Amino acid sequence: MSPKVTKSYKEERKRSILEAAKKIFIKKGYEAFVMQDVIDAVDLSRGGVYSYFSNKEELFLSILEDSNSTYSKEIEDMAKHPSIWNSLVKDFEEYKSASDTEDLFGAVQIEYFLINRLLPEKKIYMKERYKFAIEHLIKLFDEGVTNGEFNPKYPLETIARYFITFNDGINIATIFLNKKDLNFNAQIDIFLSHLENMLGVVKQ
Amino acid sequence: MSPKVTKSYKEERKRSILEAAKKIFIKKGYEAFVMQDVIDAVDLSRGGVYSYFSNKEELFLSILEDSNSTYSKEIEDMAKHPSIWNSLVKDFEEYKSASDTEDLFGAVQIEYFLINRLLPEKKIYMKERYKFAIEHLIKLFDEGVTNGEFNPKYPLETIARYFITFNDGINIATIFLNKKDLNFNAQIDIFLSHLENMLGVVKQ
DNA sequence: TATAATAATGACATTGATGTCACTTTAAAA
DNA sequence: TTTTAAAGTGACATCAATGTCATTATTATA
Numbered sequence: 001m002s003p004k005v006t007k008s009y010k011e012e013r014k015r016s017i018l019e020a021a022k023k024i025f026i027k028k029g030y031e032a033f034v035m036q037d038v039i040d041a042v043d044l045s046r047g048g049v050y051s052y053f054s055n056k057e058e059l060f061l062s063i064l065e066d067s068n069s070t071y072s073k074e075i076e077d078m079a080k081h082p083s084i085w086n087s088l089v090k091d092f093e094e095y096k097s098a099s100d101t102e103d104l105f106g107a108v109q110i111e112y113f114l115i116n117r118l119l120p121e122k123k124i125y126m127k128e129r130y131k132f133a134i135e136h137l138i139k140l141f142d143e144g145v146t147n148g149e150f151n152p153k154y155p156l157e158t159i160a161r162y163f164i165t166f167n168d169g170i171n172i173a174t175i176f177l178n179k180k181d182l183n184f185n186a187q188i189d190i191f192l193s194h195l196e197n198m199l200g201v202v203k204q
Numbered sequence: 205m206s207p208k209v210t211k212s213y214k215e216e217r218k219r220s221i222l223e224a225a226k227k228i229f230i231k232k233g234y235e236a237f238v239m240q241d242v243i244d245a246v247d248l249s250r251g252g253v254y255s256y257f258s259n260k261e262e263l264f265l266s267i268l269e270d271s272n273s274t275y276s277k278e279i280e281d282m283a284k285h286p287s288i289w290n291s292l293v294k295d296f297e298e299y300k301s302a303s304d305t306e307d308l309f310g311a312v313q314i315e316y317f318l319i320n321r322l323l324p325e326k327k328i329y330m331k332e333r334y335k336f337a338i339e340h341l342i343k344l345f346d347e348g349v350t351n352g353e354f355n356p357k358y359p360l361e362t363i364a365r366y367f368i369t370f371n372d373g374i375n376i377a378t379i380f381l382n383k384k385d386l387n388f389n390a391q392i393d394i395f396l397s398h399l400e401n402m403l404g405v406v407k408q
Numbered sequence: 409t410a411t412a413a414t415a416a417t418g419a420c421a422t423t424g425a426t427g428t429c430a431c432t433t434t435a436a437a438a
Numbered sequence: 439t440t441t442t443a444a445a446g447t448g449a450c451a452t453c454a455a456t457g458t459c460a461t462t463a464t465t466a467t468a
Contacts, residue, residue, distance in 0.1 A: 004414045004465055031235060031319045034455065045417045050457065110376065111318040115235045117311065117379045130380045158390045161377070165391060169373025172314065173365070175321045176334045186362045187369060194398050208435055208444045238425065249447045254427065 014052055017042050018066075021059045026104045030060065030111045060112060067105060068129075075136045084144040085201045092192055096185050100178050106171045134160045141199065151200035159198050166191050218256055221246050222270075225263045230308045234264065234315045264316060271309060272333075279340045288348040289405050296396055300389050304382045310375050338364045345403065355404035363402050370395050 020041040025033055033056060039049050053059045074091075081087040116122040137160035144150040152159060170191075173182050224245040229237055237260060243253050257263045285291040320326040341364035348354040356363060374395075377386050 004416095010415095027322070029319065029322050032322065035457090036455075046456095047418070047458080048416050051415075054457080056456095107318065107321065111315075114311065114315040114318060114376075114379065115233065118231070118233050118236065123380075126380050154390070154394065158387050158394070161387050162391050162394055165373035165377050166369065167373070168376040169369035169371070172318075172372040172376065173369050175318065176327075176330050183362050183365050186358070187366050190358065190362070190366055190402070198394070208433095208446095214445095239427090240425075250426095251428080251448070252446050255445075258427080260426095 013044075017044070017049060017052055018059065018063055021053075022063050022105065025060065025063065025108045030108050031115065060108075063105070064109065064112075067109075068132075071133070072136060075140050079140050079143045084140060084147065084149055085196070085199070088195075089192065092188050096179075096188055100174070107175050110168065110171060130164075133164060137163055144199065149202055151202055153198055153200050159195075162198070163195070217248075221248070221253060221256055222263070222267055225257075226267050226309065229264065229267065229312045234312050235319065264312075267309070268313065268316075271313075272336075275337075276340060279344050283344050283347045288344060288351065288353055289400070289403070292399075293396060296392050300383075300392055304378070311379050314372065314375060334368075337368060341367055348403065353406055355406055357402055357404050363399075366402070367399065 017038060021033075021038050024037045024041060028037065035046075035049065035056060038059070039046050042049060053062070078084060078087045078091070113126050116126070134157065138156045141150060141152070141156045141159060145152065145156070170184075170187060173187075174184070179185070221242060225237075225242050228241045228245060232241065239250075239253065239260060242263070243250050246253060257266065282288060282291045282295070317330050321330070338361065342360045345354060345356070345360045345363060349356065349360070374388075374391060377391075378388070383389070
């Protein structure tokens with residue numbers, strides 16, 4: 001009888017493996033990431049790491065879940081703000097001032113999805129994630145409508161999809177060039193003005 | 205002395221290998237593509253294929269060159285049209301009515317660039333290609349300005365970058381969902397109206 | 409302090425793909 | 439019809455990564 005270690009000990013181990021793995025995913029990308037990298041980064045043997053996560057995909061999906069729930073929380077927080085439009089603008093302003101190297105996990109996600117795009121089993125999961133993101137955005141926009149803040153020119157769903165399209169596009173662009181060379185800020189400003197127009201933001 | 209076959213014989217071989225390879229890239233994606241696939245598809249042995257192309261990247265880049273020059277030609281043709289705006293709209297209309305499975309090489313390209321984004325040697329090449337695309341678009345838009353067709357609200361470069369961003373984004377989106385589920389047509393229409401506005405299209 | 413459950417180790421078999429090369433075939437020219 | 443240079447073959451050595459498992463170490467409990 002008696003387990004060797006406490007539950008929190010194991011959770012801490014898991015957490016530290018995930019943390020190391022995330023750094024490596026960002027540094028090397030999904031494709032180039034190998035389990036040996038994690039084994040080297042964490043104070044554990046090959047078998048040890050494998051007893052927590054049995055392959056790289058499991059590691060990746062675990063990290064993805066986390067960033068998923070962070071995303072949901074952020075959107076939900078936004079919905080609580082008195083002015084949704086202002087909190088959206090603020091979010092983009094932060095995005096503009098963030099350093100080039102931040103939030104590179106977005107690129108890893110796109111890479112993972114691209115690599116697996118032709119495997120039917122994975123496709124279902126990907127669709128669900130896309131749907132999930134769209135639904136959250138629609139909910140946020142809808143809150144603004146009931147607020148009287150928005151008077152949309154297009155169906156909210158269409159606006160949400162367009163939003164995601166721009167986001168993915170700009171994500172790809174930052175992979176090739178740094179924000180300065182990209183005219184990043186100008187692109188964001190233009191998109192914001194389009195978004196403002198589509199949502200029919202009511203000036204108060 | 206004397207070479208065994210004619211020059212055109214070898215060129216034909218090369219062409220047929222490239223053709224088969226392109227199909228496989230589209231079917232399996234860049235990452236999953238292996239040389240054995242090509243060997244099986246073409247009536248040649250392992251060593252035979254390798255004597256034409258020494259690895260998968262060489263194959264890919266060769267195909268990329270082709271689709272590059274096709275792209276340039278298309279843009280140049282557009283610039284010759286009496287109304288550039290109309291030819292742009294026509295192009296997007298064709299894009300809308302194209303079947304879901306067409307032009308999937310775009311996804312392969314993005315996949316390749318994503319996978320190699322962290323290798324400095326490759327990065328230079330990627331930047332150049334991006335620059336190349338931007339320059340072509342600027343030239344096209346500029347033609348419209350000298351035409352008196354456009355009266356742009358933003359620098360042409362910014363519009364060109366925004367254009368590419370939308371394009372990449374919609375490319376990614378079509379990977380996850382089919383055009384119908386995506387609201388593809390609605391997204392294109394919205395983008396066209398934004399583009400029309402940014403370029404300041406003068407109605408004639 | 410003994411013991412037993414489980415955490416951790418790392419050598420190893422396996423896999424799957426790559427690129428090469430000694431050899432064979434082919435066909436144009438001598 | 440020979441010769442010979444180049445085209446084509448496919449077995450093979452190599453490599454890099456994976457996941458496993460017999461073994462060892464550790465520690466909470468009895």
